[in-house]
Amino acid sequence: MDNRSGTINQEIPMLAERDIESCYLGQFIPLHYHHNMLMDQRRMKNFREAISQVVFPGAKVLELGGGTGVLSFFAAATAEKVWCVEFNPDMVDEARRLLARNAHGHKIEVIQADAFAYLPPEPVDVVICEMIHVGMLREKQVDVMASFKQRYLARFGGPLPLFVPDAVIMAVQPLQLDYDFEGFNAPIVQFRELTREADDTLEMAEPQVYCTMDFQGDVDPEIRWSGHFTMAHSGTVSSLRFITKNILAVLLDQQTTIDWLNNFMILPLDAPVDVVAGDVLQVSFGYRAGGSLPSLQLTMTASVVARVSDLTPA
Numbered sequence: 271m272d273n274r275s276g277t278i279n280q281e282i283p284m285l286a287e288r289d290i291e292s293c294y295l296g297q298f299i300p301l302h303y304h305h306n307m308l309m310d311q312r313r314m315k316n317f318r319e320a321i322s323q324v325v326f327p328g329a330k331v332l333e334l335g336g337g338t339g340v341l342s343f344f345a346a347a348t349a350e351k352v353w354c355v356e357f358n359p360d361m362v363d364e365a366r367r368l369l370a371r372n373a374h375g376h377k378i379e380v381i382q383a384d385a386f387a388y389l390p391p392e393p394v395d396v397v398i399c400e401m402i403h404v405g406m407l408r409e410k411q412v413d414v415m416a417s418f419k420q421r422y423l424a425r426f427g428g429p430l431p432l433f434v435p436d437a438v439i440m441a442v443q444p445l446q447l448d449y450d451f452e453g454f455n456a457p458i459v460q461f462r463e464l465t466r467e468a469d470d471t472l473e474m475a476e477p478q479v480y481c482t483m484d485f486q487g488d489v490d491p492e493i494r495w496s497g498h499f500t501m502a503h504s505g506t507v508s509s510l511r512f513i514t515k516n517i518l519a520v521l522l523d524q525q526t527t528i529d530w531l532n533n534f535m536i537l538p539l540d541a542p543v544d545v546v547a548g549d550v551l552q553v554s555f556g557y558r559a560g561g562s563l564p565s566l567q568l569t570m571t572a573s574v575v576a577r578v579s580d581l582t583p584a
């Protein structure tokens with residue numbers, strides 16, 4: 271047990287060790303945060319579109335981590351039956367209350383269960399799982415999907431159902447950010463809206479993809495990356511921006527995909543690096559999917575491996 275869980279343990283002595291870790295690592299999402307998720311129009315619109323493309327009339331659907339039940343509601347518009355699994359008892363009550371107010375609610379069975387243990391009573395055609403955080407950190411999407419596939423194949427054999435999301439692409443980009451808040455210098459983690467104007471931010475190089483995961487196949491939860499960026503500007507690389515694009519559905523016949531881009535996450539480097547345009551910066555980091563933000567941040571390194579001044583004739 272680390273210091274943080276020790277503190278929590280003293281404050282909330284009744285919490286079991288597993289629940290303490292869950293609170294920290296994104297498994298417990300309070301009710302008021304579900305309103306933010308419902309308000310996220312890109313997320314809602316694109317999930318609705320993807321689900322309507324993937325779920326066919328008569329389909330059996332399983333949702334893991336149902337929250338308010340909104341994605342099950344989208345599925346029930348076409349599906350014959352939806353099992354909606356949610357761990358948090360308060361959210362189970364809330365999902366039942368909300369689904370009863372909406373069309374097709376009678377097709378959805380809300381079940382209070384752990385997605386790491388639950389299997390539907392019969393094979394399903396589609397599995398929806400939105401336990402997604404930038405970089406696949408904190409929330410347990412990757413482990414839940416892996417556990418589900420293994421247990422599903424053992425009980426029902428193949429084929430596996432289709433998964434929503436189908437895949438994820440993750441990229442990283444070095445930034446210059448001043449971290450000045452009315453004169454108060456505070457290099458801390460930030461989450462930024464995709465549309466927000468960012469006068470305080472300079473993109474020091476184009477983003478590079480560091481990991482792709484295909485949920486239809488086997489996914490390695492261990493992520494290790496090292497890569498080189500040629501600096502587009504002179505300045506100070508102070509942070510890394512993490513970009514996560516979820517491929518919700520692949521529409522082969524239309525040769526397109528339906529995607530959902532998470533808000534950007536920006537993590538400050540422990541040791542900012544002064545660079546000149548043309549320098550080559552090496553960046554490396556590693557973490558386990560589902561791990562904490564510090565577990566990534568502690569591994570982040572950046573250093574200049576080729577100075578432009580050494581490359582240009584005097």
Ligand SMILES: C[S@@+](CC[C@H](N)C(=O)[O-])C[C@H]1O[C@@H](n2cnc3c(N)ncnc32)[C@H](O)[C@@H]1O
Pocket residue numbers: 296297298299307308334335336337338339340341355356357358361383384385386400401402410
């Ligand atoms: C990011 S929210 C998404 C909620 C909903 N699907 C939506 O899209 O609005 C993830 C949900 O998964 C639930 N959850 C997390 N871990 C779980 C587990 N092991 N078993 C079942 N539900 C879980 C959380 O309580 C939360 O409601």
